[in-house]
Amino acid sequence: MFIDVAKIRVKGGKGGDGAVAWRREKYEPSGGPYGGDGGNGGSVILKADEGIRTLMDFRYKRVYNAENGENGRTKKQFGRSGKDIVLRVPVGTLVKDAKTGGVIVDLKEKDQTYVIAKGGRGGRGNARFATPTRQAPNFAEAGTKGEEREIILELKLLADVGLIGFPNVGKSTILSILSAAKPKIANYHFTTLKPNLGVVRVAEEKSFVLADIPGLIEGAHQGAGLGHDFLKHIERTSVLIHVLDISGSEGRDPVEDFYKINEELAKYNEKLSHKPQIIAANKMDLPGADECLEKLKAELEPKGYKIYPVSAATLEGIDELKYAAWNLLMDAENTYETFDEEHIHYDEDTEEDVIVRVEDGAYIVEGNFVERLLNSVNFDDVDSLRYFQDMIRKKGIIDELKKLGVEEGDSVFICGYEFEFFE
Known part of the structure; x- marks a missing residue:
């Protein structure tokens, strides 16, 4: 987490x-x-x-x-x-x-x-x-x-959108382009051993969390490779971007790969195969990609899948993929993680609190009430001074000072101002 x-x-x-x-x-x-x-x-x-x-x-x-x-x-x-x-x-x-x-x-x-x-x-x-x-x-x-x-x-942070697919199809590269994440990227399988998270900014005050889910292999639902751990992470996402190597550069068939990955999802948890899913046909810059793309479209578009041709190397189609994921996310059912924490209590109104204490022989009065009162006093006006005296008496401050032993002529400090005590 x-x-x-x-x-x-x-x-x-x-x-x-x-x-x-x-x-x-x-x-x-x-x-x-x-x-x-x-x-x-x-x-x-x-x-x-x-x-x-x-x-x-x-x-x-x-x-x-x-x-x-x-x-x-x-x-x-x-x-x-x-x-x-x-x-x-x-x-x-x-x-x-x-x-x-x-x-x-x-x-x-x-x-x-x-x-x-x-x-x-x-x-x-x-x-x-x-x-x-x-x-x-x-x-x-x-x-x-x-x-x-x-x-x-x-x-x-739950990953809103998960990048899934076989190892080495370009998921980490796409993550690094769409976000500020810096996943380990190399041309060998299982470079990613745990999910990498990045934040993708769509517009002002609009962003989502994208996770590079480590590559799945056949038998993942039975724990093959790092299967169980990876599939658990996919459960938490709301939308999936299925990344396929559309060039077939490693001798793979993109259509076959698509079905194999979805089969692993369904075998682990039937709900996973029904998550909203769009397809990123990656490596469009490589030879043979156009031919494979037409084959993929002919197979999957009639079934309702949206296919986005992209190239992580040339950035072709990356923005379209980002906005497609965002729009799908806005339509998806959200999943939230909550905290199990004990709450602290705040008094709704501490404005009238007054503290009366003795420190090193000095009588001290503090609090929002007396601070506000002091700021309102015109010391050159008799009515204002009388109002000040009436309010501190009604508030019980005089009684509290007497309980603490104040005597005639003693200094009383109210919010840093020194007053001489007289009844």
Whole structure:
């Protein structure tokens, strides 16, 4: 089993800040608070897509940042929310936390989605903070940061398309041309002793996994040669490209070879002989190929087989073969391998968490809640300071500090800022 792995960093957009604004209209020079809310930050979303077969694209780009939300505006207008980023991954992709190695989600269903980095929440404008006793709030709420994390994408690579045929018909050469794989290639039988996998790029966000299945021989279903191992690999593929030496350069008959290989497939497992199959008539550049091709077409085309004349040496017909395999793959029934892993749990919302602790005699308060609160405070405004004090009291921070032994005049560090404690 081969596993494709990609490590990427994802970050949700920051929420826009709320606006501090005042109503200024004719005949109302001293209007009330008029600031609108900031827009929410965009999120990074993973989506399982049947059309994506590999993690190839994540090797070229490793950082994905969603759009920030816009700040609020005057006249109570909301800022625009940031756009989400949707990352399309193959069905069967396992998503892990890069730090802990724990499983976040297993995307094993078609069109399944998961928000991997949630965008920050937009801050409230000063119009939201007006009360009968606070009629002119000169502060607004800051937007929260988006989630940021490093993740690992893992995919059990099943060969979507398998190259089958007798030894030395050119399977490894075709694999090396269609993909970046570098299989061992030599002019003798059983050069390939285990499947070589390569990724074939068809178009942007479209690729498939191609395997060079080692050459089969007569008696493979009984274990002859390396038969059983090879046939097991063929079971996992969705589409087969049957490579034939159309030149008969080694004294072989392409038509006879075709039937012998399919006979071995059927004897091992009847289902194998019914897999979607196209024929690559290879070595068209050699003498005698045209005559053998006509004979092959006369025999197999009436039975519904598509034959593609190719030459691995001159690249003739290679692109046509690639697109034919892709189209057949899109029509074939997909097979996915899933992981048996224990998932880790993430709290849906840790935005309100607050940590109060003592370290080396210093009282420290941390957390997203107080960070957001601090970013919203206008320290030159009495109403804003009073709101800050009310919120930390309601959140229970004062009570927690007292439990830890804080006294009048002690320093309290809130998100790196130093405050003096007074009741």
